[in-house]
Amino acid sequence: MPEGHSVHRIARQFDRNFIGRPVAASSPQGRFAEGAAVLDGRTPTRVRAVGKQMFMEFDEDVWLRVHLGIYGAWDFAGEILLDPTIASANGRMGQTNQRGTDPVFDDAGENSLASIGAPRKARGAVRMSEQTQGLAASEAEWPPAVVGQVRLRLLTAQTCADLRGPTACQLQSADEMLATVAALGPDPLVDDLADGEERFVAAVRKKGTSIGQLLMDQKVVSGVGNVYRAEMLFRANLNPHTPGRDVPEELVRALWRDWVVLLGIGVETGQMMTMDGLDAEAYRRAMASRDDRHWVYRRAGLPCRVCGTEIVLEEMSARKLYWCPRCQA
Numbered sequence: 001m002p003e004g005h006s007v008h009r010i011a012r013q014f015d016r017n018f019i020g021r022p023v024a025a026s027s028p029q030g031r032f033a034e035g036a037a038v039l040d041g042r043t044p045t046r047v048r049a050v051g052k053q054m055f056m057e058f059d060e061d062v063w064l065r066v067h068l069g070i071y072g073a074w075d076f077a078g079e080i081l082l083d084p085t086i087a088s089a090n091g092r093m094g095q096t097n098q099r100g101t102d103p104v105f106d107d108a109g110e111n112s113l114a115s116i117g118a119p120r121k122a123r124g125a126v127r128m129s130e131q132t133q134g135l136a137a138s139e140a141e142w143p144p145a146v147v148g149q150v151r152l153r154l155l156t157a158q159t160c161a162d163l164r165g166p167t168a169c170q171l172q173s174a175d176e177m178l179a180t181v182a183a184l185g186p187d188p189l190v191d192d193l194a195d196g197e198e199r200f201v202a203a204v205r206k207k208g209t210s211i212g213q214l215l216m217d218q219k220v221v222s223g224v225g226n227v228y229r230a231e232m233l234f235r236a237n238l239n240p241h242t243p244g245r246d247v248p249e250e251l252v253r254a255l256w257r258d259w260v261v262l263l264g265i266g267v268e269t270g271q272m273m274t275m276d277g278l279d280a281e282a283y284r285r286a287m288a289s290r291d292d293r294h295w296v297y298r299r300a301g302l303p304c305r306v307c308g309t310e311i312v313l314e315e316m317s318a319r320k321l322y323w324c325p326r327c328q329a
Helices: 004-017 033-039 174-182 191-204 225-235 249-267 281-290
Strands: 023-024 044-050 053-056 062-067 072-079 122-128 134-137 150-157 157-164 168-172 312-314 319-324
Touching: 004 044, 004 053, 004 072, 004 157, 004 249, 023 033, 033 062, 033 150, 033 168, 053 174, 134 157, 168 174, 191 249, 225 249, 225 319
Parallel strands: none
Antiparallel strands: 023 150, 044 053, 053 062, 062 168, 072 122, 072 157, 122 134, 150 157, 312 319
16 A cells, blocks of 8 residues: 555655646546546646645645555656756655765666656656556657556646546545545644644554554554554564553654654655665665565564564554564563
């Protein structure tokens, strides 16, 4: 499932390529035909991401709400424009010693150090879901042919965005959008950080639910998914089964502050980088491969990178949970 950093990157891509440009909207699949007809010919005026959901405003006070869910993804094609104010940072919010290094391409062909959203100006296609991935596409055909079950296509003169497999794709009024956002937990890139921290601490400390479940509850905190949940708990040396009300307040605050940092790194680099203290070569390996990017996620049965204990895999609320029974005892 796409986590919060991906949705913020997608929103920034829409802001760069679609805001202020009239769109032709259609639903090739047919499941969003009525909604597409309402959007057709309108101009997007602003876009915002909150946690795992994106909201895009069109003229005449119409909002498009998209929740990608587990299988959803946006495919962009056309003149995908670079935002130089973000991409030039080269990992500024992550490992600051990486500035000026050569590009690092992952196994999907993405330059993770320099990318934000889908920052390529090229006739091509870029899929944006859990990770940004470069896809080959023909320059000859415009607009590009519809491939697969496209719920919604948004098309400008230069850029095309195809939405596939979302959990939610609906139109909302401004009041409905605000009500949806109000029901979500704090997002470090949306809410005041101090206010968000207080909301998060209050929500966690009053519940007997395990902290492993609470981090995945979008009413408690927005944007955390399975990867970030496992990594944040390991970084905090926190047993995922600890009831929220039993987690010391300072440790709850540390979790929020860690989420602020990790989300920022994810948005800027496009990767869920959760390891610290890497030398230059280790950092390059981590940016190029998921296997070198995380402390515990997807490492079931392998030795803990810190203590050597075998990493445990179990299910928590029907989702896979990875943790070290020694470091997180």
